[in-house]
Amino acid sequence: MRSETVGLIGYGSSVYEKTATRSEQGYMALAARAALDSAGLSPRDIDGISVSSTTLPPDNAVTLAEHFGLSPRWTSMGNAGGAGSVINVMDAVQAVESGRASCVLCLAGAAQDTEFFKDRINRFNRSVADYLAPHGFGGMNGLFGIIMRKHMETYGTRRESLGRISVDQRANAGQNDNALLRKPMTLEEYLNAPLIADPIRLFDCVLPCAGAEALIVAPLDRAQPGKGVRVVAAAERHNHPVGEVSPLRGGWETFREGFYDEAGFGPEDVQFIQAYDDYPIMVAVQIEDLGFCPKGEIGGFLDAHSLRWDGDLPLNTGGGQLSCGQTGGGGGMIGITEAVRQLRGEGGGRQVPGARRGLVSGYGMVGYGHGLSASAMMLEAVA
Amino acid sequence: MSLNPAYPPVRRTPENAPMLDAWQQRGEILLQRCDSCGAHLFYPRAVCPSCWAETTGWVPACGTGRIVSFSVVHKGLPDVFMAEAPILLAEIELAEGVLMIARVLCADPGRVTSGMAVAALPLAEARAFPLPTFRLEGAG
Numbered sequence: 001m002r003s004e005t006v007g008l009i010g011y012g013s014s015v016y017e018k019t020a021t022r023s024e025q026g027y028m029a030l031a032a033r034a035a036l037d038s039a040g041l042s043p044r045d046i047d048g049i050s051v052s053s054t055t056l057p058p059d060n061a062v063t064l065a066e067h068f069g070l071s072p073r074w075t076s077m078g079n080a081g082g083a084g085s086v087i088n089v090m091d092a093v094q095a096v097e098s099g100r101a102s103c104v105l106c107l108a109g110a111a112q113d114t115e116f117f118k119d120r121i122n123r124f125n126r127s128v129a130d131y132l133a134p135h136g137f138g139g140m141n142g143l144f145g146i147i148m149r150k151h152m153e154t155y156g157t158r159r160e161s162l163g164r165i166s167v168d169q170r171a172n173a174g175q176n177d178n179a180l181l182r183k184p185m186t187l188e189e190y191l192n193a194p195l196i197a198d199p200i201r202l203f204d205c206v207l208p209c210a211g212a213e214a215l216i217v218a219p220l221d222r223a224q225p226g227k228g229v230r231v232v233a234a235a236e237r238h239n240h241p242v243g244e245v246s247p248l249r250g251g252w253e254t255f256r257e258g259f260y261d262e263a264g265f266g267p268e269d270v271q272f273i274q275a276y277d278d279y280p281i282m283v284a285v286q287i288e289d290l291g292f293c294p295k296g297e298i299g300g301f302l303d304a305h306s307l308r309w310d311g312d313l314p315l316n317t318g319g320g321q322l323s324c325g326q327t328g329g330g331g332g333m334i335g336i337t338e339a340v341r342q343l344r345g346e347g348g349g350r351q352v353p354g355a356r357r358g359l360v361s362g363y364g365m366v367g368y369g370h371g372l373s374a375s376a377m378m379l380e381a382v383a
Numbered sequence: 384m385s386l387n388p389a390y391p392p393v394r395r396t397p398e399n400a401p402m403l404d405a406w407q408q409r410g411e412i413l414l415q416r417c418d419s420c421g422a423h424l425f426y427p428r429a430v431c432p433s434c435w436a437e438t439t440g441w442v443p444a445c446g447t448g449r450i451v452s453f454s455v456v457h458k459g460l461p462d463v464f465m466a467e468a469p470i471l472l473a474e475i476e477l478a479e480g481v482l483m484i485a486r487v488l489c490a491d492p493g494r495v496t497s498g499m500a501v502a503a504l505p506l507a508e509a510r511a512f513p514l515p516t517f518r519l520e521g522a523g
Contacts, residue, residue, distance in 0.1 A: 145454025
């Protein structure tokens with residue numbers, strides 16, 4: 001899915017906090033106001049709302065309208081966890097193209113902390129609640145420990161290589177005042193961090209936190225000069241591979257070829273990647289399955305590249321969830337807002353030089369053993 | 384031993400009741416098997432995810448399998464499991480070819496490697512756990 005005429009014209013992030021001091025709606029309102037400001041619009045311009053938030057139910061996109069005093073003519077709520085915001089943007093672009101809305105506010109986020117998350121994870125969905133939680137599965141950490149070990153044993157992937165993701169992203173977070181974790185991290189600290197779900201250690205894990213992200217989808221001719229971002233390719237895939245429990249892939253490889261064909265360029269032509277970083281091992285799988293390196297060769301690939309904002313393959317240039325914190329479903333949007341920030345040349349102290357094209361990927365909705373949803377979006381600055 | 388009431392309960396459904404009962408009453412792993420295509424299923428479903436047939440029967444698994452991969456969970460557990468930590472959580476391939484995630488009881492997780500054979504707990508121990516649970520083959 002691509003669009004020549006409709007794209008992203010605003011973006012914003014709320015403050016991130018370890019302990020929630022506001023509701024979901026409070027964080028989303030902060031992010032929405034920042035996004036509207038960046039687009040030069042007011043709340044009255046919004047006639048569509050979409051949201052991805054695993055903690056918002058029983059509220060939804062319609063009740064957000066009530067809370068915010070808006071009267072939209074189109075709403076949508078994502079069901080793909082951390083893959084959801086990419087899909088929300090795809091849907092919003094098509095809603096605007098079809099005339100069902102003219103200006104969509106896309107939201108994602110959560111008001112949560114570590115203790116809240118530990119409890120909620122046991123009820124994430126039915127297969128998790130009924131067939132994983134009764135075992136004492138250790139939340140997502142236990143499941144991704146199984147996947148990480150399998151990748152290491154199948155392909156010889158080493159923690160020394162995967163650790164580069166956490167370490168370089170932490171360096172990126174050093175240039176992001178909104179990141180909750182900014183203290184520089186060494187590879188030694190990553191390797192020797194406390195065990196959580198062996199082989200997963202502390203710095204393989206995200207910090208559940210409170211915050212929100214927001215985007216404005218509208219016709220690109222409404223963008224402020226030089227501030228529009230075009231969606232040149234986007235795709236989603238769910239429950240792939242069918243029947244596997246702890247797969248070393250998530251669905252990106254199923255749409256990769258068509259995705260790059262649609263974009264008109266490939267992975268060698270992007271200036272940065274914003275990948276869904278619930279765990280370094282899943283970032284590694286995304287990099288492999290989106291074609292940056294052959295399957296199973298991520299270890300050598302990571303060893304050969306710098307993932308810092310000023311490196312040769314900038315990854316999660318604001319620090320990602322691993323350093324900013326995970327705001328529930330907002331973890332699926334933080335990569336899009338950071339991509340838009342970079343493509344508008346507003347990256348500040350972490351601006352990627354010459355950023356014109358960037359890849360964002362999403363992953364989420366953990367079911368019986370792994371994330372069920374994969375998504376990706378190629379973004380390009382409007383010249 | 385009887386079911387530890389502190390463990391999170393499994394919601395009983397029309398699809399999973401025979402499996403839950405077989406484990407609790409007989410220490411048996413009961414697998415759904417599609418009447419149409421013969422596929423074995425876990426977890427229990429309303430339709431066969433291979434061919435969408437709506438009729439499935441039940442067959443007892445032989446109860447043995449192997450560890451495909453695993454993690455050893457030390458932190459982030461509810462209190463009842465924290466008291467039993469570390470928890471060895473494994474992807475297990477049953478002899479019937481079915482994949483499941485389950486707990487493997489093991490006094491020394493440090494000696495566990497992928498590929499090791501596992502067997503369902505004997506009935507007396509099985510009853511404490513709400514879902515099929517394993518130990519290393521030859522243990523006990």
